Structures are given as C-alpha cells and as structure tokens.
Amino acid sequence: MSGGLDSATTLAMGKEKGFEFYALSFNYHQRHAIELEASKRVATYFNVLNHKVFDIDLEQIGGSALTDKNIDVPENTELAGIGDDIPITYVPARNTIFLSIALGWAESLGLHDIFIGANAVDYSGYPDCRPEYIQAFEDMANLATKAGVEGNGFQIHTPLISLTKSEIIKEGMRLGVDYGLTHSCYNPLENGKPCRKCDSCILREAGFIEAGSTDPLL
C-alpha cells in the first residue's frame, strides 16, 4: 500500500468484498518517501488490522530515477506518450520484490489472499503491472511456498487491473475513499504538494477531470 490513489481504492474494494487487511508499505528509500505518511493516514482511515512499513533500501541495487538521487524524474505536460515506452522511473523488479515480501509475510501470518493495486490501463508502461505478469507471479508463488505445496495456495487480487484511472476514482468515490489522504507524486515540492509534472501527477489529474470531479489535493 503506497498511500496513493490506486492502493487506497484497492483497499476500499477489498473491504467491500468482506476482506479485512494487513497492510504492507515499503520504505524503499524512494525520493517520495512522503507517500509513507499518506499510507499511514489511509491505514488508519480504513482501520486495518496491522500496518507494516517494511524497510528495504533499493538504492542498494540502483537503476531508477525513483531511488537514485542522481537521475532526474522526467517532466511531462500532457498525457500523450505516457506508457509508450518504459520510463526511467521504472524500478527494476520492484513489484516482484514487493510481492515476494508480501508473500513471505502472508505465509508467516497464515493468510492466502494478497491484494495489489496494479493497473494495466492508465499506467506508466511498467511491465510488472500487466495481468500476464500477475498470473505468472501467482503460479510461481504456489510452487515456492509451504502453503502452496500443501494445497492451500495464494491468490493475487488485482481489482484495478482493467480499470481506467477515472473508473478507479469513480469507484473510490462510491466507496467513500477520501483522496485528500492520499499521495501520488513522484517528485513532490518542498511543501509536500504534488509537482503536477511527473507521469503520476499527470495521470491522476486527467483521471479526476475525466471522472467529472476535482482532486482534493489541488
């Protein structure tokens, strides 16, 4: 749970289906670590059973503008082009690392359902947000684990996978998500406000407009 719009909506959708949540966030030494504050607000708002902020320094492997202070986050002024190429904000194997840790925690807790707000429509072109990837991860997870081998395997739930950003926002508003608690920007201003120039800001802003709404953060 990053504390962004997608993970907050995923939590709301899961709760509507009757799930209770152990929420997992990552301090991966991202330049937008301010999102962890948002994750705590969202966890409190949704009354999760436990919220763990797992510490893993991905600067140790490098290779992304999100973790390497020497690589700038690119600026955009429009939606066009987002998703055509895999951008420099891609963190090598990030979702795989995060899902693996979630898998370990779930197995340790005796739980079998893992939710992730991956989205393959209005996204930045990251390969690890596609349904074929999620399915392959689930297959692997059920061969990797004691629980999987013993026939009590894992399901990776991705309720947002085929929704557009505006559909996600509409669904969240229907479920009472307070998007004022969330944070999406990769490169926030010194006062914590969104930059309105990174892919994440551009996608979020366009989503609210298309949903016929306004972003409480703006």
Next chain:
Amino acid sequence: MSGGLDSATTLAMGKEKGFEFYALSFNYHQRHAIELEASKRVATYFNVLNHKVFDIDLEQIGGSALTDKNIDVPENTELAGIGDDIPITYVPARNTIFLSIALGWAESLGLHDIFIGANAVDYSGYPDCRPEYIQAFEDMANLATKAGVEGNGFQIHTPLISLTKSEIIKEGMRLGVDYGLTHSCYNPLENGKPCRKCDSCILREAGFIEAGSTDPLL
C-alpha cells in the same frame, strides 16, 4: 551466495563455463550471520567482479527458526527423515525474495544470467529448491522486467539442481574449491564451529563421507 558449500560450488561451476560473477549475499538477520564472513572469503578466493551484501531484515516478516530468535533450530542425529516434511528452518518465500532482488540487480547492471545453488536432491525439503519452482520464477521474471519484455530476458541457472550432496562435493573438489573457506551450519557454536546437529550439518557431513573425503571444517 550464502558462503556455504553449495553456493561456492555453483560459482566454481559457472566460472568453468566461462562466466564472470557479480556475487550477491544477504544479511537477512539470520542467526548464522557468520556465513557472511564465509561468503566474503569465497568471493575473494574466486575473484568476483563485485560482491554485494544486500541488507534486508527478514525478522520483519518472521515465521522461521532461522530469523526468529524465539524459535529453536531443531537437532537431528541422523539423515533419516530430513526432507520428509518442510521444517521450521524454512523461511517463508526466502528464495523468491532473494531471487527477486538478484533479478532487480541484474537488470540494473544489464546482465541476464542468474546462478543459484538450489538443490532438489539432498536438501531440507524446501519447496523453493525444486526445478518446477525455478522454471516458474524464470517465466515470471521475463514478464516482470523491462529486459524480459524487450526480448532480452533472464535465465536462472541451477547447476546443482539434480546432484546429490556427494556429487556436489566431488565436482567442487575437481574444480579446486577450498571448502575450508565455507560455512554451512544454521546454529554455529560460540567459537564459530559447526553444531553437527542441524539439518545443514548432517547433510554436509554425510556428503563428505559419501564422497570419500573429509570436511576441512571438522
């Protein structure tokens, strides 16, 4: 590269095939962190290009005798029974977490070959040491990553996967591996010597006997 017998032999076998290595070890707050000293000796011995000790505290997710100080490492006096059940030394999703981080580092370095000393014969019954698991991880990795999507994917090499412990030792001795540099015990004595009672010690000792050799650590 744990610094154990298997990872040292894997490195030797890969070097014989012409590979040069970036070696990755994990400080996962294992009770046998002394193995990291062995990993450094092995890395130096084999002249790797780079040896990274990645820090990730798996106590954060718990669930194993290897990371939870409150769970004892079981003692064995014989080989019989090892591998029949998945033991309490199983760390939930450990190889998946480690391989995911290796995948991220490899992609960040522009490399495509990942070696792991997983072994499905004389092992402790861990599900994430089986060939079907390794294949599923490779399939997932090639959907997860920019390199995989762009058609320049990853191969997970497991040269030990179908060898017995004694075959591994014979192969290592042929290749000049100095097993005196390695460490295998889960629960070392205060002087750093192997306990000779954990699964890992029992398997190692039996392997040397079957190989008609003696363990330089004993």
